[in-house]
Amino acid sequence: MRRIISMTFGGLTPSYYLRQLFFGSLFAAxxxxxAANSTAGLTGKPGLLLMAVVSTLLYPYSRFVYESVVGFIMGNNVFFVNALFMLSVKVFTMALCWSFAIFIAPAGLAYLYWHHSRSVSQ
Structure with missing residues (x-):
């Protein structure tokens, strides 16, 4: 069991994981x-807190899937676009990856397990 966890959740480099965890934490915050500034505060929203924690922890794997798919589609092409437009697209895709991390991250975890189990057997 420990091997499976290390090949999936430990499959990203620590620097990549921490960088993406930082950005995911910004969305959670x-x-x-x-929610804390609303009239009820956070007292009646344990599900929101749980969702924020889970999405933040899974966000690096979700972002890994997104960047892998975009890298596959785009290849090594370079596009010159307005910086403000590119920044807004990046924030939008980050928000989508964070919001849907619970659905996207399992694909990344499965790929990391497959990739690391294949490299160990060779």
Missing amino acids: LILGF
Whole structure:
């Protein structure tokens, strides 16, 4: 069991995981901050807190899937676009990856397990 966990959840480099965890934490802080400022506060929203924690922890794997798919489709092409447009697209895709991390991350975890189990057997 320990081997499976290390080949899936430990499959990303620590620097990549921590960088993506930082950005995922920003989304969680934003959502929880808005919820805390509402009339009821966070007291009646344990599901929101749980969703924020799970999405934040799975966000690096979700982002890994997104970047892998985009890298496969785009290849080594370079596009010159407006920086403000590119930044807004990046924030939008980050928000989507964070929001749907619970659905996207299992694909990344399965790929990391397959990739690391294949490299160990060779």
